[in-house]
Amino acid sequence: MVALYCRDHHVGAAAGSDEGLCPECAELLAYASIRLEKCRYGADKPTCANCETHCYRPEMRERVRQVMRYSGPRMLRRHPVLAVAHLVDGRKTPEE
Numbered sequence: 001m002v003a004l005y006c007r008d009h010h011v012g013a014a015a016g017s018d019e020g021l022c023p024e025c026a027e028l029l030a031y032a033s034i035r036l037e038k039c040r041y042g043a044d045k046p047t048c049a050n051c052e053t054h055c056y057r058p059e060m061r062e063r064v065r066q067v068m069r070y071s072g073p074r075m076l077r078r079h080p081v082l083a084v085a086h087l088v089d090g091r092k093t094p095e096e
Contacts, residue, residue: 001071002029004078008070028063032056047090 006025021029035055039045048056048064056064075083 001075002032002067004071004074005067028060028067031060032064047086050090 002025003020006021010022010025036045039055040053041051045051048054048061054061072083072086075086
């Protein structure tokens, strides 16, 4: 989702990047990866919107929210299976 957002919003900014991300989006992805590794729910983690524990800093949470708002609807076209899986995960709560 971050790559999709970056490609459409930061055109040309990722020219020298191996991942195809600009430095700002690469930082966001690295931060999100670290936070997910440290999540107390592990593999059973609900989506962040349904989670009781907010582990992202407020400014990073807003950046992730922007990426999700943009990329979410576009994921249906590019990766329909992943998009449906994410919608199903969105209904999970930490207690389930």
